Amino acid sequence: MGQDEVLTVRGLRKRYRGRRGVQANDGIDLDVRAGQVVGLLGHNGAGKTTLVNQVVGLVLPDEGTIVLDGIDAVARPGQARARASIQAQANVPITGLTPRLAIELVGRLRGGERSAVRTRAGELIEALDLGPWADTRAEKVSGGIARLTAFAMTVVQPGRLVVLDEPTNDVDPVRRRLLWQQIRRLADEGAGVLLVTHNVREAERVVDRLAVLDHGVVLAAGTPAGLTASRQGTLTVELDLLPGATVTWPDGVVARGSSRLRESGSVPAEDAAEVVRWAQRQVHQGAIERYSLVPASLEDVYVELVEDERRDAPAEEVAA
Numbered sequence: 577m578g579q580d581e582v583l584t585v586r587g588l589r590k591r592y593r594g595r596r597g598v599q600a601n602d603g604i605d606l607d608v609r610a611g612q613v614v615g616l617l618g619h620n621g622a623g624k625t626t627l628v629n630q631v632v633g634l635v636l637p638d639e640g641t642i643v644l645d646g647i648d649a650v651a652r653p654g655q656a657r658a659r660a661s662i663q664a665q666a667n668v669p670i671t672g673l674t675p676r677l678a679i680e681l682v683g684r685l686r687g688g689e690r691s692a693v694r695t696r697a698g699e700l701i702e703a704l705d706l707g708p709w710a711d712t713r714a715e716k717v718s719g720g721i722a723r724l725t726a727f728a729m730t731v732v733q734p735g736r737l738v739v740l741d742e743p744t745n746d747v748d749p750v751r752r753r754l755l756w757q758q759i760r761r762l763a764d765e766g767a768g769v770l771l772v773t774h775n776v777r778e779a780e781r782v783v784d785r786l787a788v789l790d791h792g793v794v795l796a797a798g799t800p801a802g803l804t805a806s807r808q809g810t811l812t813v814e815l816d817l818l819p820g821a822t823v824t825w826p827d828g829v830v831a832r833g834s835s836r837l838r839e840s841g842s843v844p845a846e847d848a849a850e851v852v853r854w855a856q857r858q859v860h861q862g863a864i865e866r867y868s869l870v871p872a873s874l875e876d877v878y879v880e881l882v883e884d885e886r887r888d889a890p891a892e893e894v895a896a
């Protein structure tokens with residue numbers, strides 16, 4: 577393991593026993609290096625939280641190895657956990673405290689020196705625009721502010737590995753941007769960050785590498801550019817339909833998705849000009865309100881990967 581490796585996971589398997597045994601992790605390899613944000617994507621039940629819980633020693637693997645900052649995390653979970661900070665999916669209750677006090681308390685519990693912790697807590701409160709609620713009793717703050725407070729509690733005295741499980745849940749779009757900046761900054765300042773998220777569109781701009789998990793296995797892993805390379809030369813066209821309108825795609829467009837007032841498809845870049853002319857005519861004819869053509873995103877690739885996997889999987893496995 578090189579000195580920059582903060583987390584190395586190899587061949588990790590975990591099966592939950594019981595009447596309907598679930599193979600939650602089925603041979604996972606994963607690496608996080610210092611200075612990197614690694615995103616972990618996957619549908620509900622893909623096995624992300626199981627993986628994270630094994631990394632921080634809350635769940636014992638059936639098989640495989642986990643090395644966290646040089647420590648064997650399976651044999652010495654306590655020591656490994658001391659080198660990591662984790663923001664769990666559910667917020668730790670801080671009833672009776674204010675966000676500022678809760679952030680400072682965790683900083684002190686994790687061994688931070690009083691004035692350094694106070695300064696860092698103040699910086700985080702400012703950076704996340706928590707000021708107006710920093711000194712309000714926790715019972716009175718909104719879900720989004722509670723989520724940001726939980727993030728600040730996690731990173732006030734960060735470990736070498738910072739694990740964030742859905743940190744953006746409930747956070748408003750403006751503060752989400754501030755949060756993404758802080759996540760990036762954590763890595764830039766030397767931590768390895770493992771980020772569990774469904775927010776593929778926003779994460780794409782921040783992560784260095786991604787692993788896509790599906791039914792306990794890593795379907796694909798790589799940089800955002802590497803994962804989207806297979807879609808280079810392809811654009812995504814999106815239409816906002818007017819109520820009651822229907823459209824039939826022109827030749828060259830492959831339908832990708834459809835909801836009540838939105839259709840999306842993919843189109844080779846060389847056909848884009850033709851599709852724009854077609855879409856413009858649809859606007860004039862009152863079928864669509866607006867349209868956009870954008871490069872294929874990581875979200876497109878992610879959805880396709882998972883859909884391909886579903887198509888190939890036996891029916892009962894998909895239903896499970």
Ligand SMILES: Nc1ncnc2c1ncn2[C@@H]1O[C@H](COP(=O)(O)OP(=O)(O)OP(=O)(O)O)[C@@H](O)[C@H]1O
Pocket residue numbers: 592593594598599600618619620621622623624625626627
């Ligand atoms: N304690 C448990 N006992 C039995 N089965 C469990 C337990 N925890 C999780 N599972 C099952 O293991 C599988 C993986 O769950 P996990 O929570 O790791 O997925 P996830 O990717 O984190 O999902 P989500 O995005 O919904 O949080 C699921 O089928 C889930 O029902």
